[in-house]
Amino acid sequence: MTDSIHNEHGHSHHGEAPKKSKYEEALDKYNLDIDDNAVKEEVKKLIAEKVHENDTPEVKRFLMGSIELTTLKTTDSEESVLAFTERVNQFDDAYPDLPHVATICVYPCFAETVSQALEVDGVEIACVSGSFPSSQTFPEVKVAETALAIKDGATEIDIVMPVGKFLSGDYEGVSDEIGELKAVCGDKKMKVILETGCLKTAANIKRASLLAMYAGADYIKTSTGKLEPAATPEAAYVMCQAIREYYEETGIQIGFKPAGGINSVMDALIYYTIVKELLGEKWLTNQWFRLGTSRLANMLLSEIVGQETKFF
Template structure:
């Protein structure tokens, strides 16, 4: 029992170094002001081209098949020929059983293979299954792994259980990026989002990500703001730069520019690079492309 309480105290001690007692109304007001003052100046073609290069182009449907994922990947291959002046998407994100299909089909350089894993999207399965699924995805070619925290453990105060799972999955990933999804809509409050962000980074996350896109509300500017503040404070204390990925509910070009603006204002120019900033979306690629080219394009 004593060892257990020491271990859980370790996580409480990590949280104690940060201000996690946040006011939702205060965050809302700060974000509203930031959007009003700063978003218009970022509505430029240069920013839109950058955002396109930060997309994790995602297909996570129960109807996905080897054939549909192959076609999806072939579009990414064709993009380089059809739009030689634009940088391609950052990654293709699929279920683990399609990693090999993407790997065998993908012909362009600089596009990573990302897989959701660990019992995505609920994270409700045995740790042994999460480990096996992650190892299999990596074995089949995944460069990046996106997992969901054990939300039930977090909300019931079992920080140790939640954190040890992340640590175990990071060990499986080794040098490959582990993106940890907080499912911010289920966490409800800014304080919970801040705590989950810190615990995830402390446990080995290379990126923290807002949502699975399978639960509403998905990404919100308020959640993004709190997560970016946590990343900044964590960097100030540890020197470790953790990436940020909003995902789910990014439905317009303006939504994407809002997330860009939050990253730029809270974290600074250093984070404006697709090694530290991603957007998880399927519909945004065509919208950004249409905006950049000045006509409706349905390429993807």
């Protein structure tokens, strides 16, 4: 009897566990005992059995409309970003019967350039923020960068979860930082990049997914694309499981964005299949499913029109 009384007050006598934080209590609602090999096997089976049925012109057109056309190079300049944006404007004229990309994704200092040049309705302007790709700077700097990006026209913000804090078990620090940046974003959508290649295990990926969603993420995203390995089908599978369970628990729908290492149309079809099988039709819109890539746009376009096309 005394044990439970002590626990209620958060004392830890006789080596009892201290009172759980709200983050740990939230995580307790989910199964985090996931075996990496089991995930591998499930993904292998899913790919073998289901991907071929999604290899259709309709799905490829859909994927075209889910692309976040991304340029995040050290060499980006106002001129290059302007030309990049112009391609999106011209695409609308050149292929009026195809869906335009979902988003143009750039560094925050180019938000204004894109926002002034973009003429296509319904294309979002995403900026990577919060000291992308390392997330290693002062919280004040992350807040300022995010606020400036939004002021300059960003309609979506992609931040990187503080991975070092996560790996050292500081879930409160991770969640507070994500929450603070979501407060800056307000009604603008915020994607949280987990950098799954650094998280190593399926259990870590699931835990990070849940923390990010509870802290205010509107989307969870696999990777920055700056580290190897980037997106993998296994990471996507675990993240989509987490999104589904979170939705069942809270009723809140969270979007999914694989990014980094999406090198072929087949890669994109695999991610589409994972979303379709784990999350269902409700997620198969370019509102809830995005692909962070640039090279995929020309590949998809080539397959859709039936000849090698280098438009972007």
